[in-house]
Amino acid sequence: MGLNSDLFFQYVVAGITYGTIYAVVAIGFNIIYNATGIINFAQGEFVMLGGMTAVTLSRFLPLPVAILGAVAVTTVIGAVIEILFIRWLRGPSVLRMIIITIGVSILVREVALHVWGESIRALPYFTGTSVTSIKMGNVYISPQVLWVVGISAVAVVALSAFFNYTMLGRQMRACAANRDAARLCGISAKNMVTLSFMLSAGIGALGGCIVSPITYVQYDSGTPLAIKGFTVAILGGLGNSAAAVGAGMILGILESFSIWVLPAAYKEVISISLLLLILFIRPSGIFGSAEASRLKEF
Amino acid sequence: MRGRYLPVAAFAGLIVAIQMATHFTGSGYHLTQLTMSAYYSLLAIGLCLLVGYAGQISIGHAGFFAIGGYITALLTTHDLSSHQGLALGWLAKVGVLSSRTGLYGGHLLTLHPWTACLVAIVATVGVAYAIGGPVLKLKGHYLAMATLGFGTIVYRIVLGSALVGGADGLSEVPPFVLLPGLEVSSQASLRVQNYYLAWGLVIGGMMLLLNLIHSRTGRALSAIHGAEDAADAMGIPTARYKLNTFVLSAAYAGLAGVLLTHFNGGIGPSEASIMKSVRYVAIVAIGGMANLWGALLMSLLLNYLSLRGYFGTYDDAVFGGILILIMLFAPEGLLRRQLFGELRNLFSRNVAEEAP
Numbered sequence: 329m330g331l332n333s334d335l336f337f338q339y340v341v342a343g344i345t346y347g348t349i350y351a352v353v354a355i356g357f358n359i360i361y362n363a364t365g366i367i368n369f370a371q372g373e374f375v376m377l378g379g380m381t382a383v384t385l386s387r388f389l390p391l392p393v394a395i396l397g398a399v400a401v402t403t404v405i406g407a408v409i410e411i412l413f414i415r416w417l418r419g420p421s422v423l424r425m426i427i428i429t430i431g432v433s434i435l436v437r438e439v440a441l442h443v444w445g446e447s448i449r450a451l452p453y454f455t456g457t458s459v460t461s462i463k464m465g466n467v468y469i470s471p472q473v474l475w476v477v478g479i480s481a482v483a484v485v486a487l488s489a490f491f492n493y494t495m496l497g498r499q500m501r502a503c504a505a506n507r508d509a510a511r512l513c514g515i516s517a518k519n520m521v522t523l524s525f526m527l528s529a530g531i532g533a534l535g536g537c538i539v540s541p542i543t544y545v546q547y548d549s550g551t552p553l554a555i556k557g558f559t560v561a562i563l564g565g566l567g568n569s570a571a572a573v574g575a576g577m578i579l580g581i582l583e584s585f586s587i588w589v590l591p592a593a594y595k596e597v598i599s600i601s602l603l604l605l606i607l608f609i610r611p612s613g614i615f616g617s618a619e620a621s622r623l624k625e626f
Numbered sequence: 627m628r629g630r631y632l633p634v635a636a637f638a639g640l641i642v643a644i645q646m647a648t649h650f651t652g653s654g655y656h657l658t659q660l661t662m663s664a665y666y667s668l669l670a671i672g673l674c675l676l677v678g679y680a681g682q683i684s685i686g687h688a689g690f691f692a693i694g695g696y697i698t699a700l701l702t703t704h705d706l707s708s709h710q711g712l713a714l715g716w717l718a719k720v721g722v723l724s725s726r727t728g729l730y731g732g733h734l735l736t737l738h739p740w741t742a743c744l745v746a747i748v749a750t751v752g753v754a755y756a757i758g759g760p761v762l763k764l765k766g767h768y769l770a771m772a773t774l775g776f777g778t779i780v781y782r783i784v785l786g787s788a789l790v791g792g793a794d795g796l797s798e799v800p801p802f803v804l805l806p807g808l809e810v811s812s813q814a815s816l817r818v819q820n821y822y823l824a825w826g827l828v829i830g831g832m833m834l835l836l837n838l839i840h841s842r843t844g845r846a847l848s849a850i851h852g853a854e855d856a857a858d859a860m861g862i863p864t865a866r867y868k869l870n871t872f873v874l875s876a877a878y879a880g881l882a883g884v885l886l887t888h889f890n891g892g893i894g895p896s897e898a899s900i901m902k903s904v905r906y907v908a909i910v911a912i913g914g915m916a917n918l919w920g921a922l923l924m925s926l927l928l929n930y931l932s933l934r935g936y937f938g939t940y941d942d943a944v945f946g947g948i949l950i951l952i953m954l955f956a957p958e959g960l961l962r963r964q965l966f967g968e969l970r971n972l973f974s975r976n977v978a979e980e981a982p
Binding site: 366367369413417420421422423424426427428430431432433434435437438439442551552555558562591593594596597600601603604607608611 | 681683685757760761763764765766767768770771772774775776778779782783785786900901904907908911939940942943945946947949950953954957
């Protein structure tokens, strides 16, 4: 199999599509990490819930409304999870938080299994069908790829506007920077944590909706996404959402080209090996500062 | 010294009592699941040492279990009779081969289970050493994610490799003949023998760990758990202790995998799944984290109930639920040392309030 330039770009496009989703999941990790200092192991489940809910709603609602509905439902679920399992704990240890969020992810997955069964579902393509393609130069691109990249870009810009220009967003950043000082200024740190879970669930659900026509969604599709999203979050430096976008592209493209060398069944092995490698060599991420991360707990 | 072995004797008594009970009620079939629980318990107590005593979480122990199980399954089912050559002749001369008649009447020449078991344990320990070094430098979320990643890699490899049967796994693994007349297999006639064999092994493993935690090593581990930097400053080689504990617990998991695979006559990729790893952590957590006896008793109970199918389709949900409830309301575990004291306080307070 020769590597001509058309095929090369085809792989790059596929890589960018997946990379975008990984970046979206990574941003979800970062939002909660910044607010609480914990890694939410149930992050992938938000993506799965978004996709599943949207598929169900789209049976009797127009597609855009179904997607908005799914994002809203998942956002509420994010809030409920935070209030039930996190909010009332006083100074929990890291080990305790890890185990709780893992438990939550299992419960969500099991509920999804009993609600939706084991069948694989997908939303319809937003425009056209699975064989529709747009020709750009010599490369054929599915319009869904443009939807994925476009909507994710809008979401990332909207989020960064939220954190930089709105009162609420600034309050959240204040809490992330210094919880006690923020509370002295009259900001409710607890509400900010709930809000971070809602935002994170919402953006995860949106990611799940836009990607489901391409990747499909199933009750257990959350965990692999969570691991890859985490890989991207670490690669970019935990807490740094702009770098996560770049890191997402790197992982997506690497994974896409790995099919060249290894069977597709091992795709996940590649990305997880990369995760282990980064953790072993440079846990501060390739865009992160090693100096700053020395102060964090690894 | 006497106090340490009293619970061991009590537990051995419990094991005998259970067998007696099934014997007199004519429900010997329960012993099959109880034997399987024993092998899972071997993994659980090893993990308990790592998570509870050394304070290092691992969400990838099913990976070690699967490495042990898959290697022994592959080596004892892979037919060598079509191969010719010096190496094979040499292997036969050393006596590590075993020939038997296959399921379809064909002649099979494979490695002997003893050899396969040895290779499997050495491989598990090797992998544990290789990944343990860098992984154990990590803490908290990073350690959890790295071990989760390791578990996922093993799962994906066994699921994706045609050599080990992909989604079907490996079957027709022969019984493990330990000595003439003593074999690990699920034949109904050998049920009682296998039950005692498995639990005898668990009790042996338990005594080893109990001695370990009451030794210099055990005190070093609890110092590491309490405050790693402080332990380091006291001159405890923390990295070495952590690595050795990790490898020991992996060896327990690998041995459990080997024996259960011979007992069941096969292994599938679900044994390597993340859910299995989480289940083992749940058992250690409900047992009280740093409580070997708690982990052992909970493993006996929960694995037995799960294997008998009492949880139905809610099997995974039950373990997820247990994990959350324990961590929310009793992070010290259910079977903790202070439990009796707390209960006594509760009752005495009630009595005091009732008094005029």
